[in-house]
Amino acid sequence: MKYIHNITKLFLSGMLMIALSVPAYSQAQEPLKIKLSQAIQYAVNNKPLIQEAQDQVSIAAAKADELKSSFLPHAAVSLNYTWIGPTPFISIPVMNNEKFYIATPNNYNENIGVQYLIYDFDKRKETLKLLHSNEVTETEKINLIRDQLSYETAQVFFSILYLETSVKVMDEQIQDLEEHLVVAKKLVATGSAIGLDTISTSVRLSALQNAKANIINQKKKSSVILSSLMNLPKGQEFELEGKLEISSNQYELDSLIKDAFLQREELKLNDLVKQTATLNKAVIEKSNMPTLSAFGVAGVKNGYPDNLTRLKANYVLGLTADIPVFDGFLKKSKLVTAGLQIQSVSDHADVLQQKISTEVQNALLDYRNNKVQLTTALEEITQAEAAMKQAKGLYESGSITNTTLLDTETDLAQARLKYSFQLYQLTLSHYKLLQAEGEKIW
Numbered sequence: 001m002k003y004i005h006n007i008t009k010l011f012l013s014g015m016l017m018i019a020l021s022v023p024a025y026s027q028a029q030e031p032l033k034i035k036l037s038q039a040i041q042y043a044v045n046n047k048p049l050i051q052e053a054q055d056q057v058s059i060a061a062a063k064a065d066e067l068k069s070s071f072l073p074h075a076a077v078s079l080n081y082t083w084i085g086p087t088p089f090i091s092i093p094v095m096n097n098e099k100f101y102i103a104t105p106n107n108y109n110e111n112i113g114v115q116y117l118i119y120d121f122d123k124r125k126e127t128l129k130l131l132h133s134n135e136v137t138e139t140e141k142i143n144l145i146r147d148q149l150s151y152e153t154a155q156v157f158f159s160i161l162y163l164e165t166s167v168k169v170m171d172e173q174i175q176d177l178e179e180h181l182v183v184a185k186k187l188v189a190t191g192s193a194i195g196l197d198t199i200s201t202s203v204r205l206s207a208l209q210n211a212k213a214n215i216i217n218q219k220k221k222s223s224v225i226l227s228s229l230m231n232l233p234k235g236q237e238f239e240l241e242g243k244l245e246i247s248s249n250q251y252e253l254d255s256l257i258k259d260a261f262l263q264r265e266e267l268k269l270n271d272l273v274k275q276t277a278t279l280n281k282a283v284i285e286k287s288n289m290p291t292l293s294a295f296g297v298a299g300v301k302n303g304y305p306d307n308l309t310r311l312k313a314n315y316v317l318g319l320t321a322d323i324p325v326f327d328g329f330l331k332k333s334k335l336v337t338a339g340l341q342i343q344s345v346s347d348h349a350d351v352l353q354q355k356i357s358t359e360v361q362n363a364l365l366d367y368r369n370n371k372v373q374l375t376t377a378l379e380e381i382t383q384a385e386a387a388m389k390q391a392k393g394l395y396e397s398g399s400i401t402n403t404t405l406l407d408t409e410t411d412l413a414q415a416r417l418k419y420s421f422q423l424y425q426l427t428l429s430h431y432k433l434l435q436a437e438g439e440k441i442w
Contacts, residue, residue, distance in 0.1 A: 032238040034230075036157050039240075042230035043153040044146040044442045053142045060135035067128050073116040078299075082107040104308040111299020111314075121289035130279040137272040144265040149229065150442040151435045155428060156226045161244055162424035163219040166417060170212045173413040177205040177406070184402050197402050204406065244423045246374070247430045251367070256360045256437050263438025266352050274345040281338035288331050290323040356436070363433040370426040377419040384412040 034042075044050065084107060089099040117124075184197040223238075232238065261267060298315040302308060391408035394400045434441065 030237075032232075032236065033241055034238045035241045036154060039157050039226065039230055040150045040153050040442050042232070043149045046231035047149055047229065048231065049145055049149070050142060053138070053145055057135060057138040057142070060131065060138045064128060064131040064135060067124065067131060070117060070124050073114050075112060075114045077112045078110070080107075080109040082109075101308060102305070104303055106309070107301075107303050108311060109299065109301040111297050111301070113295065113297040115293060115295045118292045118294055120291045121286055123283070123286045123289060123291075126279065126283045126286055130276065130283055133272065133276040133279050137269065137276055140265065140269045140272050144269055146442050147265050147435070147438075147440070150440075151431060153226065153229045154431050154441065156222055156229065157240060157242070158244060158424060158427050158431075160219055160222045160226065160240055161242060162420060163215050163222065164240075165244070165420045165424075166215050167212060167219070169413060169416050169420060170208060170215070173409070174205065174208055174212065176409055177201060177208065180402060180406055180409075181205060187402070200403055201406060204410070244420075244427045245430065246423070246426065251364055251433065253361060253364055256364060256433070257357050259439075260356050260360050260437050261353060263440075264352075264356055265438065266356070267349065270345060270349050270352055274342060274349070277338065277342045277345055281335065281342065284331060284334045284338055287334070288324045288327060290321060293320045293322070294318070295320065359436040360433075363429065363436040366429040367426070367433045370422060370429045374419070374422045374426050377415070377422040380415040381412070381419055384408075384415040388412045 084103055084105050087101055087105045088103050089101040091099055181198065181201045184201050188198055227236065227238070294317075296315065296317045298313070300311045300313050302311050304310070304312055388408050388411075391400060391405050395402070395405045431441075
């Protein structure tokens with residue numbers, strides 16, 4: 001029972017960090033060989049989430065193009081035909097009631113009209129700046145998404161490597177236990193050992209096989225998650241190429257925080273949001289400014305008194321000034337709201353900096369602690385190997401039992417598993433530190 005408890009305790013913490021609910025694993029095609037850099041590129045380029053964000057950039061650009069049309073004249077052709085009946089006329093008695101028609105039954109009026117906004121005190125220009133700022137902001141959101149996807153991909157990638165390493169260590173231990181079980185059965189058969197030895201070995205073997213099955217299942221789940229992140233075709237299997245990493249970099253807290261304030265996409269995005277809010281206020285400030293437009297219409301029509309049926313050229317030219325007088329204090333209210341929005345964004349920058357500073361500090365503490373824990377785990381392997389060597393000698397001389405030798409082998413296996421787990425923890429904490437610093441890995 002002590003052995004089962006140790007196995008459970010050793011893997012529980014590691015499995016909880018990477019446990020995710022996923023659908024059933026499907027049949028595979030020929031496996032792809034994938035390195036970490038390739039997995040990240042798949043994720044940041046193929047994920048539908050990126051395409052969705054790019055669509056928002058396109059929408060923002062399209063809105064700017066819509067506004068650009070207002071800088072050009074607008075023209076329209078009008079073709080009109082009207083039948084009038086009865087045809088109006090006047091009759092003069094002194095002229096024998098002769099009829100003088102004042103309109104023709106067939107009326108034609110064809111023209112082209114042009115309208116052009118001459119001056120609006122730069123309202124359109126300020127609005128165009130605002131729309132371009134929205135486009136840049138949407139583009140920056142893509143970088144933020146790519147950052148998140150790249151580090152999530154790295155975490156799952158290293159989780160799979162850790163699980164694969166754990167399975168290899170457990171395979172070696174299962175092989176040793178199976179060999180011990182064969183020896184124990186022979187000793188019991190000859191009367192040199194009691195049946196408790198075989199029972200104890202069988203229990204250990206069964207517990208280890210169950211633990212291995214759980215790890216394999218967890219690896220399959222993580223593989224499905226990674227496949228989803230990379231947006232691979234359904235059923236496409238892959239094999240990872242790489243290993244858990246040990247970084248030799250020495251990090252200083254002040255330098256990390258300084259870099260984070262310069263590199264973190266959240267702060268860059270917040271600056272763009274503030275810029276957009278400022279431009280929005282500039283647009284509001286010009287909302288009540290007058291506008292001056294010119295218009296012109298030219299064409300042909302009939303119905304003129306000198307000859308009702310003849311088509312004659314005609315034109316109209318004019319200017320229109322639109323001068324707002326009173327808007328019920330709407331502009332004033334909007335300016336107050338815009339000012340509060342700018343202040344809110346500025347305050348959010350302080351919140352982000354405090355949050356980022358805390359993330360960097362915690363990530364650095366975890367990284368340094370995991371480096372110490374890895375050194376300790378390596379020392380435990382050295383001690384366990386020395387104990388194993390001594391136990392084998394004692395076992396061969398008959399000084400200890402098969403069960404005692406198994407305990408020593410179990411201690412060595414657990415030390416190796418612990419080292420693998422601490423190496424995994426160190427790798428994750430290193431990438432967490434890079435993420436907190438705002439380092440690009442895509």
